[in-house]
Amino acid sequence: MRIGELARRTGVSARSVRYYEEQGLLSADRSSGGQRQYTEYEVERVVFIQRMYAAGLSSRTIAQVMPCVESPGVENSDAALATLREERDKLDVHIGELLRTRDALDRLIEISEGYREQLVTGVPYDEAG
Amino acid sequence: MRIGELARRTGVSARSVRYYEEQGLLSADRSSGGQRQYTEYEVERVVFIQRMYAAGLSSRTIAQVMPCVESPGVENSDAALATLREERDKLDVHIGELLRTRDALDRLIEISEGYREQLVTGVPYDEAG
DNA sequence: CTTGACCTTGACGTCAATGTCAGGTTCTAG
DNA sequence: CTAGAACCTGACATTGACGTCAAGGTCAAG
Incomplete structure (x- = not known):
């Protein structure tokens, strides 16, 4: 094609x-x-x-791990595998941060919704949430 | 300060x-x-x-959700809350993609490590993994 | 009241991935 | 064989979140 x-x-x-x-x-x-x-x-x-x-990798970094992708299971440079592990670990950390951020956004949404709830029921939202 | x-x-x-x-x-x-x-x-x-x-938000988008952050639990514009929900949902999708990407990287690493294992043991890595 | 660290505004530089445009070539349907 | 769609290279433009520098004003210690 x-x-x-x-x-x-x-x-x-x-x-x-x-x-x-x-x-x-x-x-x-x-x-x-x-x-x-x-x-x-x-x-x-x-x-x-x-x-x-x-996932946040740059072109350069992607190029560095490409040997492991092109011929998986074949001996590639230690550098390629090392970079691959590094990036996996960075990604892991990043995912953790994003999960916490998502929770923070959820709480903000809940609080805003809580206020609207209060508008309807006349009762403040549950602060113990 | x-x-x-x-x-x-x-x-x-x-x-x-x-x-x-x-x-x-x-x-x-x-x-x-x-x-x-x-x-x-x-x-x-x-x-x-x-x-x-x-989390990938732009300045403009952050500005749009700020009312919900500045005074949580107080009535803010519907637009702010709507944007907040949108961004939470986008983030959710993004996290899902990153989790799959992490798995893909894990598999690549395993395969490369499998090869090295094979070097040591003289036995191919477990293909059923 | 001076000294040196810290601050101000304004402006231009950077980087990475991609958009866009120009001027020319290749491909494919009829 | 021709029209038009698709492709080529090369180059300059864009965007966003900053870095960096210049020329000057502010602040705290002594």
């Missing part, structure tokens, strides 16, 4: 796909005319890249 | 504190000489702002 279809199927722009290539995250065969040719494999790969971006 | 102390205590730069003010997220009394004066309340507030940024 060509870049347009890859873009449509992954939900990213063609510009982004080219950028990923520029960053060494993706490679592409070329047609005789010079146009990029992709396979199903690249669809998965672009999706993976997007997941990494969403 | 002045801006330097607030910055130190919250771990952000003075530049950022001024930026928050510029974005309408924070206000400050001024000394007779025009320097910003803060209280303990602003320490909490800056920490809250940082949590929101870490």
Whole structure:
């Protein structure tokens, strides 16, 4: 498939796909005319890249862990595996923070709803919540 | 306290504190000489702002939910509460994605470690994992 | 009343991922 | 063989949350 279809199927722009290539995250065969040719494999790969971006990794960092993704279960550089572990740990910490933030937002919402409840029932919301 | 102390205590730069003010997220009394004066309340507030940024909210969005934070349990605009709920829901979705991403990273790590295990034991890692 | 740390505003710089545009080439349907 | 959609490279633009610097004003200690 060509870049347009890859873009449509992954939900990213063609510009982004080219950028990923520029960053060494993706490679592409070329047609005789010079146009990029992709396979199903690249669809998965672009999706993976997007997941990494969403998890807060930079292009550089994604590139560093790519060996572990390209050939899982094969010997890759210690550096790749080390970076992978680091990023997993960072992500773990980040998730923990987000969970606490979500709880904080929940409490704020409850309090605001509590006030509205009070409007209806004439009774203050339960402060022991 | 002045801006330097607030910055130190919250771990952000003075530049950022001024930026928050510029974005309408924070206000400050001024000394007779025009320097910003803060209280303990602003320490909490800056920490809250940082949590929101870490959760992916923009300055504009944080500003929109601020009424619910400034006076919790008091009637705030429906818009503020609605935005707050939206952001909580987005965060929920995001956390879900991050959890799946973490699992994916865990699997990648396991596979790489499995290979090393195999190096030591001479037996392939458990493919049923 | 001076010194040095701290503060002020204003402005320009940065970085990363991506948008956008121009001018030209390739592909595919008819 | 041609039209038009899709693609190419290259380059400049954008956005948001800051960093950083300049030129000056404020504050607390001695």
